[in-house]
Amino acid sequence: xxxxxxxxxxxxxxxxxxxxxxxxxxxxxxxxxxxxxxxxxxxxxxxxxxxxxxxxxxxxxxxxxxxxxxxxxxxxxxxxxxxxxxxxxxxxxxxxxxxxxxxxxxxxxxxxxxxxxxxxxxxxxxxxxxxxxxxxxxxxxxxxxxxxxxxxxxxxxxxxxxxxxxxxxxxxxxxxxxxxxxxxxxxxxxxxxxxxxxxxxxxxxxxxxxxxxxxxxxxxxxxxxxxxxxxxxxxxxxxxxxxxxxxxxxxxxxxxxxxxxxxxxxxxxxxxxxxxxxxxxxxxxxxxxxxxxxxxxxxxxxxxxxxxxxxxxxxxxxxxxxxxxxxxxxxx
Amino acid sequence: xxxxxxxxxxxxxxxxxxxxxxxxxxxxxxxxxxxxxxxxxxxxxxxxxxxxxxxxxxxxxxxxxxxxxxxxxxxxxxxxxxxxxxxxxxxxxxxxxxxxxxxxxxxxxxxxxxxxxxxxxxxxxxxxxxxxxxxxxxxxxxxxxxxxxxxxxxxxxxxxxxxxxxxxxxxxxxxxxxxxxxxxxxxxxxxxxxxxxxxxxxxxxxxxxxxxxxxxxxxxxxxxxxxxxxxxxxxxxxxxxxxxxxxxxxxxxxxxxxxxxxxxxxxxxxxxxxxxxxxxx
Numbered sequence: 002x003x004x005x006x007x008x009x010x011x012x013x014x015x016x017x018x019x020x021x022x023x024x025x026x027x028x029x030x031x032x033x034x035x036x037x038x039x040x041x042x043x044x045x046x047x048x049x050x051x052x053x054x055x056x057x058x059x060x061x062x063x064x065x066x067x068x069x070x071x072x073x074x075x076x077x078x079x080x081x082x083x084x085x086x087x088x089x090x091x092x093x094x095x096x097x098x099x100x101x102x103x104x105x106x107x108x109x110x111x112x113x114x115x116x117x118x119x120x121x122x123x124x125x126x127x128x129x130x131x132x133x134x135x136x137x138x139x140x141x142x143x144x145x146x147x148x149x150x151x152x153x154x155x156x157x158x159x160x161x162x163x164x165x166x167x168x169x170x171x172x173x174x175x176x177x178x179x180x181x182x183x184x185x186x187x188x189x190x191x192x193x194x195x196x197x198x199x200x201x202x203x204x205x206x207x208x209x210x211x212x213x214x215x216x217x218x219x220x221x222x223x224x225x226x227x228x229x230x231x232x233x234x235x236x237x238x239x240x241x242x243x244x245x246x247x248x249x250x251x252x253x254x255x256x257x258x259x260x261x262x263x264x265x266x267x268x269x270x271x272x273x274x275x276x277x278x279x280x281x282x283x284x285x286x287x288x289x290x291x292x293x294x295x296x297x298x299x300x301x302x303x304x305x306x307x308x309x310x311x312x313x314x315x316x317x318x319x320x321x322x323x324x325x326x327x328x329x330x331x332x333x
Numbered sequence: 334x335x336x337x338x339x340x341x342x343x344x345x346x347x348x349x350x351x352x353x354x355x356x357x358x359x360x361x362x363x364x365x366x367x368x369x370x371x372x373x374x375x376x377x378x379x380x381x382x383x384x385x386x387x388x389x390x391x392x393x394x395x396x397x398x399x400x401x402x403x404x405x406x407x408x409x410x411x412x413x414x415x416x417x418x419x420x421x422x423x424x425x426x427x428x429x430x431x432x433x434x435x436x437x438x439x440x441x442x443x444x445x446x447x448x449x450x451x452x453x454x455x456x457x458x459x460x461x462x463x464x465x466x467x468x469x470x471x472x473x474x475x476x477x478x479x480x481x482x483x484x485x486x487x488x489x490x491x492x493x494x495x496x497x498x499x500x501x502x503x504x505x506x507x508x509x510x511x512x513x514x515x516x517x518x519x520x521x522x523x524x525x526x527x528x529x530x531x532x533x534x535x536x537x538x539x540x541x542x543x544x545x546x547x548x549x550x551x552x553x554x555x556x557x558x559x560x561x562x563x564x565x566x567x568x569x570x571x572x573x574x575x576x577x578x579x580x581x582x583x584x585x586x587x588x589x590x591x592x593x594x595x596x597x598x599x600x601x602x603x604x605x606x607x608x609x610x611x612x613x614x
Contacts, residue, residue, distance in 0.1 A: 014448065021449040029458065030465050152346075156597035157590050158543045160550055164565070164586060172574050217601075264451060268540070271456035275547045289457065290551060293464045301464055308457040316452040 007324060015317040020082065022309040026302070027081050038064045063092075064298065091303030096295035102303035105288060109304075110311075113284035116200060117273050120207035127208075128215025133246050133254065135216065136223025148220060155213030159272030163206035163279045170202060177202050180281035203280045207273060215258065222254035252326075259326065263319040267312050274308075285311075347606065350598025354535075357592045361407035372402040373559060384580055391580050394571050403584050406559040407592075410542045413472055413560065417479045417541035422534045424480065425487030426526065430518060432488070433495025444492070447485035455482040456547055463553035472555050475548065479541050487533045491526050498522045532604035539596040546589065561585045 038061055084090055091102035135144030154162075171179040181199045183192070226232060227250070235245045277286030285304055292300035370377040376396035384391045390399035432443040459478055463470045498504055498521070507517050542561070548554045549562025552570065556563065568574075568582035 014445070017445065018449045018452055022453045025453065025458065026461070029461055152598065152601075153594055156539065156593035158547065158593070160547055161586055161589055164550075164582075168574065168579065168582070172577075173579075267452055267454040270454045271544065271547060274456055275550060278551055289460055293460060293468075293551075293553065296464075298464075301461060305457045305461045309453055312454045313452045 004324060008321060011317060011320055015313060018313045018317075019086070019310055022313060023082055023085060023306060024078075026306055026309065027078055085306055091306070092299045094297055094300045096291070096297040096300065102300050105300065106285070106303055106307050109283060109285045109288045110307075112282065113273065113277065113286065116204060116277070116282065116284060117207065117269065119200075120204040121211055121269070123204075124208045124211035125215060128212045129219055129251065129255070131212075132216045132219025133223055133251060136220040136254075137227065137242065137246060137250075139220070139224050144220075147216060151213040151216035151220075153213075154209055155217060157210060158275075159206050159210055159269075160275035160279060162209060163203060163276040166202050166206050167279060181283060183283070199280075200282070203276050203282050206276055207269075210272075211269075218258055218261065219254050222257060223250055226250050226253055256326065259319060259323055263316050263323075266315050266319070270308065270312050346598050347602030350595045350600075350602055353591060353595025354599055357407060357588070357595065358411060360404055361411045364404040365401075365408045368398075368401040368404065370398075370401075372397050372405055381576075381578065390584050391578070393567070393581055394573070394576065394578070395567075399581055399584055402559055402564060403588060406561045406564045406585060407588060409472065409558050410545065410560045410562075411538075413476055413545055414538040414542040417476050417483060418534045418537035420480045421483040421537050421541075422487050422530055425484040425533075426491050426530055428484065429488035429491025430495050430522070433492035434499065434514070434518065434522075436499075440492075443488070447489050447492075450482060450485045451489070453482070455479065455544060458482075459544070459548050460551075460553060463548065468553070469556055470548065470554055472545070472558055472560070475545050475554060476541075479544060483537050483540060486537070487530055490529060490533065494526050494529075495522060498525065528606065529604060532600045535596050535600035535603065539593055539600070542589075543593070561589050 042057065042061065042064075089103055091106075093099045094102050094105055097105065131147055135141075135147045138144055167177075167179065170177045178199055181203075183195050183199060223246075232245060232249050235249050273284075274286030274289065276282070277284045278290045281287060285308060288300065289304045289308070291297070292304060374397070378388060378392045378396050378398050380392060380396045381394050382388045382392040388398055388400065390403065392398055393402070428443055432440045432447075455478070459470065459475065462474070462478065466474070504517060504521055507521055512520075545554055545560060546562030546565070549560055550565050550569075552566045554560065554563055554566075562585075564585040565582060568578075568585070573579070573581040
C-alpha cells in the first residue's frame with residue numbers, strides 16, 4: 002500500500018515536471034529580442050528560396066501554429082501543451098518535408114538510448130568491479146593507481162574525450178571511422194558489426210568517464226563499509242572475500258550511486274548530445290544539430306521537447322526502481 | 334610511489350588541485366594584459382607557424398597566435414565559470430535555507446522547483462535559445478541561463494542540512510535564549526554548510542565552463558569572444574585536424590582537461606575535509 006502511494010506520488014510529480022519543462026520551452030521563444038518567425042523566414046530567404054507574398058504568408062501562418070502563436074497567451078499555452086502531450090504531434094519537418102518530425106525522432110531515439118544505456122551499463126559493471134576490489138585493499142599500489150586514473154578521467158567532459166579519441170584513433174592512427182556510416186542489410190550480421198564498429202568510439206568516450214566516477218564512488222563506499230559490524234561479522238563467520246564483497250558490501254555500495262545517477266542523467270544526456278554531433282552518430286543529438294543548421298524549427302521544437310520529456314522520464318524510472326533495490330525504503 | 338601514497342589523503346589532493354587551479358587562474362588573469370596584439374584579429378602573425386620561441390604554441394591558419402588566444406580564452410571561460418558559480422551558490426544557499434527553515438508551502442514550492450529544474454537538461458534549452466536568437470548566444474545570456482539551471486544543486490543540499498538543523502539541540506537552545514533567526518542562520522547553521530558549499534562552488538565553476546564549451550564546440554556560443562570551447566570550434570571549423578595542426582586544437586583541449594582535473598581535485602578535497610570535520614563535531 003505504501004509502495005503504491007509512493008509510486009502514485011512520484012507519477013504526479015513526474016507529470017508536473019514534464020508540464021513545467023514544456024512551460025519553460027513555451028516561454029523561451031517569447032523571451033527573445035527577435036521574433037522567431039521573422040528570423041526563420043529570413044533564414045529561408047537567405048538560403049535562396051524564392052517565395053511570393055502569399056507563400057510567405059502561408060509559411061508564416063504554419064510557423065505561428067508550430068510555435069503556437071495564434072490566439073491569446075493562455076489559449077496559445079493550452080494549445081501548445083495539449084498538442085505535445087495528447088497527440089505527440091510536432092508537425093512536418095521543414096527541411097525533410099513532408100516527413101513528420103515524430104517519425105524522424107522515433108528513428109533517432111533507439112540510437113541515443115542504445116548508446117547511452119549500453120555504455121552506462123558497461124561502465125557500471127567495470128566500475129563496480131574495479132571499485133570494489135580497490136576499496137577492499139585501499140593500500141595496495143594497484144588500487145592507488147586505479148584511483149589516480151579514475152580521478153584524471155572523471156572530470157573530463159564526454160565531448161572533450163570524444164574529440165581526443167577521434168583525433169587519436171581516426172586522424173593520427175586511422176583505425177576507426179571518422180563519421181558514422183552504417184552498412185548492411187536489415188537483421189544481418191554485417192549490420193550488427195557495422196553498428197558496433199561505428200559505435201565504439203562514441204561509446205568509449207562515455208564508458209571511460211562514467212567508469213571513472215564509479216570507481217571513485219564505489220571505492221569510497223567500500224572502504225567505509227569494510228569497517229561496518231556486519232562485514233566484520235561475515236568475516237568472523239569465515240566467509241570468503243568474494244562472497245563478502247558480492248553479498249554484503251556490493252548491495253550497500255550501489256545504493257548511493259543510484260540517487261547520484263538520477264541527479265546526473267541530465268548532464269549525461271547533455272554530454273552524449275555533443276558526442277553524437279562530433280561523430281555524426283545518428284541519434285537525437287545529431288537531429289537537434291541538423292535542425293539548428295537547417296533552421297528547421299518544427300524539428301528543433303520537437304527534438305528539444307522530447308529531450309526534456311526523455312530525461313524527466315529516465316529520472317522517474319530510476320526513482321521508481323530505487324525502492325525495489327533498497328529494502329529500507331520499501332518497508333518504511 | 335611516494336606521490337601515489339600522498340594521493341591517498343585529502344590534503345595533498347587539495348593542494349595539487351589548488352596548485353593547478355591557481356596556475357590557470359594566474360595565467361588567465363595576468364597574461365592576457367601582455368598580449369602583443371589582439372589575438373582575435375586575423376593576420377597579426379604569419380600563418381600556420383609551428384611552435385617556436387616567438388610563437389610558443391604556433392599560429393593558426395588565420396594568422397593568430399595560439400598561445401595568446403589561449404590566455405584570452407582561459408580568461409573568458411574562467412570569468413564565466415566563476416560568475417555562474419557565484420550567483421548559483423548565492424541563490425541556492427539563500428533559497429535552500431529559506432525552504433528548509435521556513436517549511437510549509439514555501440518549502441513545497443521551492444522543492445518542486447528544484448526537483449523539476451534538476452531533471453531538465455540544460456544544453457538542449459541553450460541550443461534552442463541559440464537557434465532562436467539568431468544562431469549564437471552572447472556570453473552574458475549563457476551565464477544567466479546557467480545560473481537558472483545550477484542553483485538547485487546547492488539549494489537541495491542546503492535545504493536538507495537546514496531541515497536536520499531545525500531539530501538540533503543547540504539550535505533550540507539558541508532559539509530559546511532569544512537569538513534572532515538571522516543570527517541563528519549565520520552563526521550556527523552556516524558553518525555546517527560552508528565547507529560543502531565551497532566544494533559545490535568549485536564544482537559549479539566546472540559545470541559552467543563545461544556547458545558553455547559544449548555549446549561553443551558546436552558553434553552556438555558567442556563568436557565575438559574567445560572561450561576554450563570557441564577555440565576548439567574555430568580549430569575544427571578551419572580544418573586544423575585535416576591539416577594535421579594538432580597543437581592548435583590540442584592546446585585548448587589540454588587546458589580544459591588539466592583545469593577540470595584541478596577543479597575536481599579541489600572540490601573533492603574540500604568535501605572530504607568538510608565531511609571529516611563534520612564527523613568530529
